[in-house]
Amino acid sequence: MKRRVLALVTVVLCTVLWSCKDDKKQEVASVSSTEISTSTQPNIIVLLCDDLGYGDLSSFGHPIIETKNLDKLADTGIKLTDFYSTAPVCSSSRAGLLTGRSPNRAGIYDFIPGYKKSEDNRDLVHLQADEVTIPALLKSVGYETCLVGKWHCSSQFNSEAQPQPNDFGFDHWFATHNNASPSHKNPNNFVRNGVKVGEIVGYSSQIIVDEAIKWLDTKTDNKPFFLEVAFHEPHEPIASPEDLVKKYLPKAKNREEAEYFANVENVDLAVGRLIAYFKDNNIDNTLIVFSSDNGPETFMRYERAKRSYGRPDPLKGMKLWTNEAGFRVPGIFNWIGRETFTGTSNAVVSALDFLPTFAELAGAELPDRILDGESFTSLLETGKFERSKPLIWAFYDAINNRKVAMRSGDWKIMARLDLDGKEMPNLHNLYDGNIEDVKRAELTDFVLFNLKDDILESENLALKNPEKFESMKAEFEMEYKALLEGSHVWIRENQDVE
Structure with missing residues (x-):
């Protein structure tokens, strides 16, 4: 086995757009520059x-x-x-x-x-x-x-x-x-x-x-x-x-x-x-x-x-x-x-x-x-x-009934998705046949936890800490809306299903 010596690479700050291409030539655009000075790439x-x-x-x-x-x-x-x-x-x-x-x-x-x-x-x-x-x-x-x-x-x-x-x-x-x-x-x-x-x-x-x-x-x-x-x-x-x-x-x-x-x-x-x-x-x-x-x-x-x-x-x-x-x-x-x-x-x-x-x-x-x-x-x-x-998860096939959750700092907020007054059924996929219902579904039944003090998620602090709850709820609703708007919807060109 040969001894491997890692190459010393100097990367200078650049202003030229470049692209990274795999076998399918996927494009990668530059939005910022990174400087690695006199250190090797790990x-x-x-x-x-x-x-x-x-x-x-x-x-x-x-x-x-x-x-x-x-x-x-x-x-x-x-x-x-x-x-x-x-x-x-x-x-x-x-x-x-x-x-x-x-x-x-x-x-x-x-x-x-x-x-x-x-x-x-x-x-x-x-x-x-x-x-x-x-x-x-x-x-x-x-x-x-x-x-x-x-x-x-x-x-x-x-x-x-x-x-x-x-x-x-x-x-x-x-x-x-x-x-x-x-x-x-x-x-x-x-x-x-x-x-x-x-x-x-x-x-x-x-x-x-x-x-x-x-x-x-x-x-x-x-x-x-x-x-x-x-x-x-x-x-x-x-x-x-x-x-x-x-x-x-x-x-x-x-x-x-x-x-x-x-x-x-x-x-x-x-x-x-x-x-x-x-x-x-x-x-x-x-x-x-x-x-x-x-x-x-x-x-x-x-x-x-x-x-x-x-x-x-x-x-x-x-x-x-x-x-x-x-x-x-x-x-x-x-x-x-x-x-x-x-x-x-x-x-x-x-x-x-x-x-x-x-x-x-x-x-x-x-x-x-x-x-x-x-x-x-x-x-x-x-x-x-x-x-x-914040970290946000929207898992539409969750076993528990609150399918959407977000952690921001020490705090975590969770909510159910209700559609027309009832809990939205579990979904494996978002596609053109259900996306409008998902967009109409509302976040409800919120719970709030302080994970630093309560790793077990055992005490809902929504009522005990109303100011924090309202600020988390507003951030949560904004983040979920943005995520849903950016979510990919699967559409079949040929609608025939075997």
């Missing part, structure tokens, strides 16, 4: 779990699961107690992470099933070619890019009918549409750069780290890289190495819970292998971010969820909720080879912030479009970050 790695609960790592309070590698990243880096995914469901969350924009703007309102025509045009849903993504931005300033693991941003996976990972800036991709199938063990549904791979012996978390390492080994230049490692774990259908299952059987309620515990530790072991690779090959100046796409699955919410023992503790709700456990997830930042702030932070940070932050660190210009995220480089440097934009 390698950037996003480690993303699937359905990992807020309390599923030992560093975040799990009493049984051992996650020593992730715990070490947290202990020697930044542990974020108030980190948020961009949605409480997988496809939406991934689209928001990649674009720095609410997934509603991209029109990804729920998880994307396999292709099957439906009346609500859900079969049309995909990340559209004009969306500007993290890998495309970083490629524009010299990065090489790779995705391994779960994609889940198109209804027609590995098809010319819709854009694929390479169309959004990934030089190399090794991915599945959704879950590893038939389970995490010996999956047979991976595709490598458009070519089906067939069955692979092993477990998904280890398989995708193998692929990442092989890709890193093929690099013959000193270009910085962006690597997204999108684990399938601990999403069902869960399968875990038997030695790890046996390790947890004495402490688990049953075998199914032991399999869940083992599943999370197997991810941790895979992360440990990747970090060891960096150390063995003297790869430094590497920013690692770790998180989850949403909160934990509810046990037996559907027939195959019999091993879903994820823990939201101490938060309220689960995956698919707009209460905290739906999208408040573990967050860890660790910059190998560079001194940064170290410790626990309660700064309010979102995966929406990845794109503007990575762009600033790499010296890339931001796209000329609305972004909902903002750069948190000050957090890395000083440990301080005060976001200027």
